[in-house]
Amino acid sequence: MTSDTRFSQEELFWQTRIFDSLSYPSVVIAPDKSVVGANKKFYDTYKLSREDIIGKMCFHIFLYKDTPCNSEDCPISKVLKSKTNHSYTIKHQYKWEERVFSPIFDDRGAVAFVISSIRDITRTKSLENQLIGVKELISRVMYSSASAIVAADRQGNIELMNSVAKELFGDYNGGEGKITHTEQLYPPGKAKEIMKMLRDEKIGSKGKLIIPRTTIVNFKGEEIEVEMSAAIIYDDTGEESATMAIYNDLKDKIKVEKQLKYTQRQLAQSEKMASLGQLAAGVAHEINNPLTGVLFYASLLLEREDLDEGAKEDLSYIVEDANRCKNIVKSLLVYSRSTDTNKNIVQINEIVEQSLKLVRDQKKFRNTKIIRYLADEMMLINADTNKLNQVIINLVINAADAMEGSGKITLNTYKDKLHKKVFLEIKDTGGGIPRENLSKIFDPFFTTKEVGKSTGLGLSIVYGIIEEHGGTISVKKTGAKGTTFVIEFPMYVPREEGPFLCNLAL
Numbered sequence: 001m002t003s004d005t006r007f008s009q010e011e012l013f014w015q016t017r018i019f020d021s022l023s024y025p026s027v028v029i030a031p032d033k034s035v036v037g038a039n040k041k042f043y044d045t046y047k048l049s050r051e052d053i054i055g056k057m058c059f060h061i062f063l064y065k066d067t068p069c070n071s072e073d074c075p076i077s078k079v080l081k082s083k084t085n086h087s088y089t090i091k092h093q094y095k096w097e098e099r100v101f102s103p104i105f106d107d108r109g110a111v112a113f114v115i116s117s118i119r120d121i122t123r124t125k126s127l128e129n130q131l132i133g134v135k136e137l138i139s140r141v142m143y144s145s146a147s148a149i150v151a152a153d154r155q156g157n158i159e160l161m162n163s164v165a166k167e168l169f170g171d172y173n174g175g176e177g178k179i180t181h182t183e184q185l186y187p188p189g190k191a192k193e194i195m196k197m198l199r200d201e202k203i204g205s206k207g208k209l210i211i212p213r214t215t216i217v218n219f220k221g222e223e224i225e226v227e228m229s230a231a232i233i234y235d236d237t238g239e240e241s242a243t244m245a246i247y248n249d250l251k252d253k254i255k256v257e258k259q260l261k262y263t264q265r266q267l268a269q270s271e272k273m274a275s276l277g278q279l280a281a282g283v284a285h286e287i288n289n290p291l292t293g294v295l296f297y298a299s300l301l302l303e304r305e306d307l308d309e310g311a312k313e314d315l316s317y318i319v320e321d322a323n324r325c326k327n328i329v330k331s332l333l334v335y336s337r338s339t340d341t342n343k344n345i346v347q348i349n350e351i352v353e354q355s356l357k358l359v360r361d362q363k364k365f366r367n368t369k370i371i372r373y374l375a376d377e378m379m380l381i382n383a384d385t386n387k388l389n390q391v392i393i394n395l396v397i398n399a400a401d402a403m404e405g406s407g408k409i410t411l412n413t414y415k416d417k418l419h420k421k422v423f424l425e426i427k428d429t430g431g432g433i434p435r436e437n438l439s440k441i442f443d444p445f446f447t448t449k450e451v452g453k454s455t456g457l458g459l460s461i462v463y464g465i466i467e468e469h470g471g472t473i474s475v476k477k478t479g480a481k482g483t484t485f486v487i488e489f490p491m492y493v494p495r496e497e498g499p500f501l502c503n504l505a506l
């Protein structure tokens, strides 16, 4: 450095001392970019001597080049021009350095020199890289998680939602919904309740909460059942800094549970029906013979000429009632599958049309609209036409009864080619079946209709016939708007004839 006449020797001494005592290696550069001095730390750090650097150009020292760098990138040019600090970081021999260039002004405020301090930022850089790595890992873990994750600040403002959460809650910061606050994630008041539980050490451990089943709302306001775990994130001083929650949609689990319950119910139902079937068959067979006797002898008596009118009338009641019993016995035998079956390959739509023809003109259907949506394709089943007519007639009569004379009955057929199933749905606009009756409607003699008007055998016969056809029948939907019964039949698939058979046929 050049000496300055304005400073005493003593001042110059301690100014040099200060320069040498700086903990960062520092170099002073003239505006022409030649190096005019360096402090002790610089010589020690880079193991250089005065001769190695004084009078050399900065690009020799800093960039180890023989030619000046592009003046636009040159930090010294920048400092000279802007009169403020400029810095850059560079990797130099396995070390990261931050080189800060600052102006040294003369009395007139012009930049007389530029001082460059070099800081070893290798450790900071490595920590920074580690942090970036950890951050990236956390973000990758979060975004690849199968659970929905939401993090919010202390005020409940949502800071982060992973893609599963965005999907679960709907359009995040995008559509009309705009979920920005945790209160929007729950039914009213629930967010506060969750925070209260989180802070309560009696529930779980402090700051942690697991709720196996709870309700959240998506941006459309729809409620969704989830399993949830939440936590308060504390900073180093133990202060609450954020909250986070992980949600798992229970939709699939609930579906499986429902399916399981349904299957269990079906199983119990079919076991019950099987034993009732045996009972019905036993009773029907036992009653059938004496009943035939009653009918035979009563009819014989009726033919006698010497009977007075009163006795004849009484006898005709006996015959009438015995015939009713006979019909019930017949129904029981159908239900218990003790009657002959005559199966053929038939188009289900044709059976539907045929059955409707049989009932259409009955008084019961006068104010009833019958609509058919019969799939326009071949839907073959192996069935006893007469028995299936009975099924459809029973179901439409029940539908008409449920509508008390006026309403709409819709018959709908379709198929599931993949699973080789053919479906028939019968839907009415009646008053529905009360929940407590659902498990009883297929039982023989169960009826909610007037005593003497109905036998309560209709659905049990239907059940027996459908079982006989390898199908199932169930109530698909019921409520105040009506009831839908669905019958599922195995689809008849003709065996494909191989080329050998074709040749033979020719």
Ligand SMILES: Nc1ncnc2c1ncn2[C@@H]1O[C@H](COP(=O)(O)OP(=O)(O)O)[C@@H](O)[C@H]1O
Pocket (backbone or CB within 6 Å): 394, 398, 399, 402, 428, 430, 431, 432, 433, 441, 442, 446, 447, 448, 449, 454, 455, 456, 457, 458, 459, 460, 483
């Ligand atoms: N479509 C329907 N809507 C409402 N309830 C129905 C329907 N079908 C059947 N049910 C109920 O199931 C019971 C049993 O039906 P079913 O076995 O045909 O006997 P029944 O018609 O002689 O009463 C009916 O009494 C009624 O309570």
Ligand SMILES: [Mg+2]
Pocket (backbone or CB within 6 Å): 394, 397, 398, 454, 457, 458, 459
């Ligand atoms: Mg009935």
